[in-house]
Amino acid sequence: ADAGDPEPLSExxxxxxxxxxxxxxxxxxxxxxQLVLTTLAVEDAAELLRHxxxxxxxxxxxxxxxxxAAAIVYEMPSDEQADLLGDLxxxxxxxxxEAWPRADATAARQLAAYSDDVAGGLLVREILxxxxxTTVADVxxxxxxxxxxxxxYDVQYAYLTDENERLVGxxxxxxxxxxxxxxxxxxxxxxxxxxLLDSTPLDDLIEFFDTHHFLGVPIVDTEGRLLGVxxxxxxxxxxxxxxxxxxxxxxxxxxxxxxRTMPLMQRARRRLSWLSINIVLNVGAAGVIAIYQDTLAxxxxxxxxxxxxxxxSGCSGNQAVAVSMRELSLGLVRPTEMMxxxxxxxxxxxxxxxxxxxxxxxxAIIWDGNPYLGLVVGVSxxxxxxxxxxIGGTVPLLLKRLxxxxxxxxxxLLTTVTDMCGFFLVLxxxxxxxxxxxx
Amino acid sequence: ADAGDPEPLSExxxxxxxxxxxxxxxxxxxxxxQLVLTTLAVEDAAELLRHxxxxxxxxxxxxxxxxxAAAIVYEMPSDEQADLLGDLxxxxxxxxxEAWPRADATAARQLAAYSDDVAGGLLVREILxxxxxTTVADVxxxxxxxxxxxxxYDVQYAYLTDENERLVGxxxxxxxxxxxxxxxxxxxxxxxxxxLLDSTPLDDLIEFFDTHHFLGVPIVDTEGRLLGVxxxxxxxxxxxxxxxxxxxxxxxxxxxxxxRTMPLMQRARRRLSWLSINIVLNVGAAGVIAIYQDTLAxxxxxxxxxxxxxxxSGCSGNQAVAVSMRELSLGLVRPTEMMxxxxxxxxxxxxxxxxxxxxxxxxAIIWDGNPYLGLVVGVSxxxxxxxxxxIGGTVPLLLKRLxxxxxxxxxxLLTTVTDMCGFFLVLxxxxxxxxxxxx
Numbered sequence: 001a002d003a004g005d006p007e008p009l010s011e012x013x014x015x016x017x018x019x020x021x022x023x024x025x026x027x028x029x030x031x032x033x034q035l036v037l038t039t040l041a042v043e044d045a046a047e048l049l050r051h052x053x054x055x056x057x058x059x060x061x062x063x064x065x066x067x068x069a070a071a072i073v074y075e076m077p078s079d080e081q082a083d084l085l086g087d088l089x090x091x092x093x094x095x096x097x098e099a100w101p102r103a104d105a106t107a108a109r110q111l112a113a114y115s116d117d118v119a120g121g122l123l124v125r126e127i128l129x130x131x132x133x134t135t136v137a138d139v140x141x142x143x144x145x146x147x148x149x150x151x152x153y154d155v156q157y158a159y160l161t162d163e164n165e166r167l168v169g170x171x172x173x174x175x176x177x178x179x180x181x182x183x184x185x186x187x188x189x190x191x192x193x194x195x196l197l198d199s200t201p202l203d204d205l206i207e208f209f210d211t212h213h214f215l216g217v218p219i220v221d222t223e224g225r226l227l228g229v230x231x232x233x234x235x236x237x238x239x240x241x242x243x244x245x246x247x248x249x250x251x252x253x254x255x256x257x258x259x260r261t262m263p264l265m266q267r268a269r270r271r272l273s274w275l276s277i278n279i280v281l282n283v284g285a286a287g288v289i290a291i292y293q294d295t296l297a298x299x300x301x302x303x304x305x306x307x308x309x310x311x312x313s314g315c316s317g318n319q320a321v322a323v324s325m326r327e328l329s330l331g332l333v334r335p336t337e338m339m340x341x342x343x344x345x346x347x348x349x350x351x352x353x354x355x356x357x358x359x360x361x362x363x364a365i366i367w368d369g370n371p372y373l374g375l376v377v378g379v380s381x382x383x384x385x386x387x388x389x390x391i392g393g394t395v396p397l398l399l400k401r402l403x404x405x406x407x408x409x410x411x412x413l414l415t416t417v418t419d420m421c422g423f424f425l426v427l428x429x430x431x432x433x434x435x436x437x438x439x
Numbered sequence: 440a441d442a443g444d445p446e447p448l449s450e451x452x453x454x455x456x457x458x459x460x461x462x463x464x465x466x467x468x469x470x471x472x473q474l475v476l477t478t479l480a481v482e483d484a485a486e487l488l489r490h491x492x493x494x495x496x497x498x499x500x501x502x503x504x505x506x507x508a509a510a511i512v513y514e515m516p517s518d519e520q521a522d523l524l525g526d527l528x529x530x531x532x533x534x535x536x537e538a539w540p541r542a543d544a545t546a547a548r549q550l551a552a553y554s555d556d557v558a559g560g561l562l563v564r565e566i567l568x569x570x571x572x573t574t575v576a577d578v579x580x581x582x583x584x585x586x587x588x589x590x591x592y593d594v595q596y597a598y599l600t601d602e603n604e605r606l607v608g609x610x611x612x613x614x615x616x617x618x619x620x621x622x623x624x625x626x627x628x629x630x631x632x633x634x635l636l637d638s639t640p641l642d643d644l645i646e647f648f649d650t651h652h653f654l655g656v657p658i659v660d661t662e663g664r665l666l667g668v669x670x671x672x673x674x675x676x677x678x679x680x681x682x683x684x685x686x687x688x689x690x691x692x693x694x695x696x697x698x699r700t701m702p703l704m705q706r707a708r709r710r711l712s713w714l715s716i717n718i719v720l721n722v723g724a725a726g727v728i729a730i731y732q733d734t735l736a737x738x739x740x741x742x743x744x745x746x747x748x749x750x751x752s753g754c755s756g757n758q759a760v761a762v763s764m765r766e767l768s769l770g771l772v773r774p775t776e777m778m779x780x781x782x783x784x785x786x787x788x789x790x791x792x793x794x795x796x797x798x799x800x801x802x803a804i805i806w807d808g809n810p811y812l813g814l815v816v817g818v819s820x821x822x823x824x825x826x827x828x829x830i831g832g833t834v835p836l837l838l839k840r841l842x843x844x845x846x847x848x849x850x851x852l853l854t855t856v857t858d859m860c861g862f863f864l865v866l867x868x869x870x871x872x873x874x875x876x877x878x
Contacts, residue, residue: 022771051649053769144617156595156612176616178583210490215654236675243682244765250686251761252754258762259771260783268790271758278754279795282747283802289743290806296742303735303742304728307858308721310746315691315717319710322690323697326683330492331462332698344699351707356714363722367729419746 022051025060033060038068046075049084053259058087066092070099078125079234082111119205120198122235123219123228128158130185132168137181139171159218159226160189167195167218167226195220198227202242205235207331246325246407252278254408278412285419292427299437301368302430305360305377309426312356312381313388313418320345320392321410328400335401338394345393346386353385372436380425388418461490464499472499477507485514488523492698497526505531509538517564518673521550558644559637561674562658562667567597569624571607576620578610598657598665599628606634606657606665634659637666641681644674646770685764688846691717717851724858731866738876740807741869744799744816748865751795751820752827752857759784759831760849767839774840777833784832785825792824811875819864827857 016024025036025048037045037060049057049072061069061084073081073096085093085108093112097105107125114120128150130139139158143150158176160169169189179188195218196208208217209232216229248257252274258267289296289306296302324341327333333341361378365371392414396406399413430437455463464475464487476484476499488496488511500508500523512520512535524532524547532551536544546564553559567589569578578597582589597615599608608628618627634657635647647656648671655668687696691713697706728735728745735741763780766772772780800817804810831853835845838852869876 053771140616143613147613147617150613173613173616174582174586174589177579233671233675236672236679240675240679240682243679243686244768247682247686247689248761248765251689251757253758253761253765257765260762260766260780261771264786264790268787271755271787272791272794274758275751275754275791275795276798279747279751279798282750283799286743286747289746290740293739293742297736297739300732300736300739301729303732303745304725306742307728307746307749307862308718308725310750311721311854311858312714312718315714316710318690319692319713322687322692323699326687326692326696327699329683332492332700341699347703348707348710351703352711352714355711356718359715359718360722415750419750423746 021048022056025052025056034063037064037072042071043075045072049073050076050080053257054083054087055257056259056261057084061096062088062092066095067099070096074100074104078108078111078228079122081108082114082121083116085109085112086116114198116238117202118198119196119200119219119230120227122202122205122230122238123198124231124234125228127218127229129226130158130160132160132162132184132186132189134160134185135181136176136179136183136185136188139185140176140181156215158185159229160186161226164223165226166224167193167220169193170218193218195226196230197222202235202238205230206239209235243329246329249405249407250321250325250411252411281412281416282419285416285423288420288423289427292423292431295427295431295434298434299373299430301364301370301373302376302426305364306423306426308360309377309381309384309422310415310419312360313384313422314415316349316352316356316385317388317392317414317418318411320348320389321396321406321414324393324396325406325410328396328406333397335397338397341393341397342390345389349386349389352389353382356385357382370437372433376429376433376437377426380422380429384418384422384425387421388414391417460487461495464491464495473502476503476511481510482514484511488512489515489519492696493522493526494696495698495700496523500535501527501531505534506538509535513539513543517547517550517667518561520547521553521560522555524548524551525555553637555677556641557637558635558639558658558669559666561641561644561669561677562637563670563673564667566657566668568665569597569599571599571601571623571625571628573599573624574620575615575618575622575624575627578624579615579620595654597624598668599625600665603662604665605663606632606659608632609657632657634665635669636661641674641677644669645678648674682768685768685846688844689760689764689850691850693847720851720855721858724855724862727859727862728866731862731870734866734870734873737873738812738869740803740809740812741815741865744803745862745865747799748816748820748823748861749854749858751799752823752861753854755788755791755795755824756827756831756853756857757850759787759828760835760845760853763832763835764845764849767835767845772836774836777836780832780836781829784828788825788828791828792821795824796821809876811872815868815872815876816865819861819868823857823861823864826860827853830856 021036025033037048040048049060052060061073064072069092073084076084085096088096097108100108111120111123111125116122128143130142156173158171158173159167160171162168169186169191170193171185171189175188179185194212194214196205198219198221200219214232216231218229219227221227252271254274255270258270260267324333328335357378360381361374364377365374392410395413396410399406399409460475464472476487479487488499491499500512503511508531512523515523524535527535536547539547550559550562550564555561567582569581595612597610597612598606599610601607608625608630609632610624610628614627618624633651633653635644637658637660639658653671655670657668658666660666691710693713694709697709699706763772767774796817799820800813803816804813831849834852835849838845838848
């Protein structure tokens with residue numbers, strides 16, 4: 001893809017699926033991206049954009065001349081258009097909308113105003129909608145005449161509205177097969193269909209599709225006017241993204257996804273902002289060691305066990321965090337049930353704390369020969385495991401209740417507290433038993 | 440739900456959605472579970488089972504008399520039946536299949552034999568299938584007569600087979616609207632439709648639905664015989680589950696999901712098996728400290744910084760792991776591209792290592808007053824951050840290439856190596872500069 005001649009490029013791109021095109025694109029430098037997008041037919045370029053990650057797609061569209069960008073984005077489904085427009089800088093977004101027919105631009109502006117995690121941000125406007133007075137024959141004729149356009153609609157229902165665009169019923173497409181062609185389509189509709197408000201949050205949408213075996217749900221505004229349909233797919237996609245984001249956030253990738261194609265300083269800065277908070281917390285926790293420096297100087301063997309106690313408590317605590325996050329996302333636990341979760345975790349903490357404490361005590365005794373060193377580190381790990389699972393299990397619930405994101409904050413909070421407690425336990429106990437430790 | 444009288448229980452349960460029933464169920468003790476399931480109508484009981492986690496559902500069905508279990512499981516869609524039967528102990532599974540009509544039992548046995556991560560394990564047999572010689576009128580009549588049954592089928596296509604049950608075409612339901620009723624349905628079919636083998640792995644299914652805007656894909660065996668359809672939903676669901684499982688596994692929840700309703704010893708044992716491996720690795724890494732005990736005894740301040748270096752390197756490395764896992768799952772990086780990933784990570788490591796190293800050096804100098812202590816810990820954290828992101832970025836690719844699960848093994852491998860390197864750097868450098876550190 002080096003030369004300026006677009007012919008072989010075009011052939012090469014046509015031979016790839018949109019997914020492979022996306023991979024190929026992330027391997028070429030930015031100067032070629034424009035060339036690739038403008039070489040493809042607008043429909044194919046739109047398809048390619050849909051296969052890129054959101055930040056990649058936005059970056060690419062920003063680099064195009066507004067006119068070409070407008071033509072390509074116009075071919076995308078309305079929900080993905082809205083996402084993309086929201087990710088663009090304001091100038092390019094305005095230029096794109098400027099180039100569109102006015103009605104489409106207005107509608108796209110409305111959708112782009114919704115956030116991604118409410119029904120309005122996930123709906124598509126490409127649905128079969130008819131006035132309720134339409135006859136069955138007219139509906140079938142419309143379908144037949146626009147078969148190509150409707151092929152991509154993925155719907156099993158037509159939606160009926162009154163004169164004020166309010167949703168009044170839905171017609172399963174299948175029912176059209178059995179209907180007399182002269183009757184109004186309203187005669188075979190299901191009246192008062194289930195619908196949701198445009199402000200419905202993602203969690204409620206997930207719950208809705210979990211409870212109802214529908215492929216889509218009509219979305220209305222507060223006046224009952226039909227805005228579009230949210231498809232099960234879109235909700236599933238967002239649910240997967242939420243699960244993936246929780247994973248990223250728990251590992252310290254905050255502030256949006258990171259791809260290795262992004263500029264170095266952006267990647268470094270984002271990671272660093274999270275790391276700097278952690279190093280401050282870490283220094284705070286390690287301060288406990290400084291308090292007990294004299295004890296440590298006299299029993300230097302303790303220094304070997306401090307990182308072990310710290311790491312192992314972190315591991316136990318993170319297991320409890322993971323189980324709580326999972327139960328929260330499955331709806332199996334409510335944020336208010338901290339006492340119940342704590343009891344369940346404390347039980348595991350007693351068992352595993354005893355096992356791990358015993359193990360580390362044996363290691364200490366074998367290595368150092370002093371049973372009291374074993375006692376100090378074993379008892380410390382026992383209690384600190386108990387503390388770690390108690391905090392790990394309950395902190396996600398507490399953070400959720402307080403309106404913080406448990407995926408981001410649980411880990412740092414957990415390790416700071418367990419480190420402090422762990423160091424305090426080991427060195428505090430050692431200070432109490434100092435006579436026995438110095439043989 | 441305490442008394443034996445099922446009447447109020449039945450009313451209470453009917454007032455809940457299946458999702459809330461599932462939550463309520465996980466709050467009552469096991470003795471009541473049977474009562475709940477047998478109080479509900481079989482269709483509702485089946486619906487409730489579908490809302491439980493897989494392990495909960497299996498446990499519950501095992502606790503029921505085989506006859507009642509058979510009636511309830513019979514009402515589930517065939518793909519979920521297969522999952523559930525696979526999770527049951529062999530005896531109960533056999534007893535349930537025994538109670539079913541022979542043809543259904545045979546089919547269910549076949550589906551249950553597939554694993555969850557291939558097309559065969561995700562397909563449903565509830566599809567509209569017709570012989571290709573059927574007329575349009577016959578198809579419409581069949582649809583009309585079985586409208587209730589077909590309502591749940593969620594398909595926009597009818598599938599046509601030849602005399603040997605081989606897939607020969609698909610008919611978009613919509614096309615039936617425009618067809619003459621006397622013609623054979625084969626006249627309006629799309630011939631040679633896309634189909635996938637029953638052995639197609641989940642990754643390829645995700646890729647397929649990513650590239651094709653279909654709601655389902657027909658699945659055939661090696662002879663071309665139509666087995667059923669895999670719906671986009673089922674694939675999306677598995678994709679979400681895979682993302683969630685990666686999160687759980689990375690935090691040390693291995694060997695299947697954990698719910699706090701499970702027996703204590705099972706939860707403790709599963710967590711402990713992972714923790715024991717980690718404690719062994721930890722003791723190994725801390726062994727490096729023991730080698731340098733003399734240095735540490737002379738410069739006790741170093742003990743404060745050992746856990747900081749260990750924790751911070753772990754954080755930086757885990758960020759790199761998370762980005763690699765994400766790029767692997769998006770298909771943006773291939774397991775063979777270790778060199779490319781390493782270069783990208785090394786660049787971030789240089790920047791962040793310098794920033795963190797400087798920060799920790801300043802802390803050390805302020806706190807201890809000795810610039811050489813700052814030099815030792817700062818340089819150590821700089822190099823160890825570089826090592827951590829290099830390992831964190833490449834290890835998931837390497838593990839994937841070797842056929843291991845990167846979500847499980849990346850974390851423990853990373854922290855062990857970075858701990859060892861970190862302790863070695865701090866204490867090794869300190870030993871070299873011992874004269875300057877002891878003022």
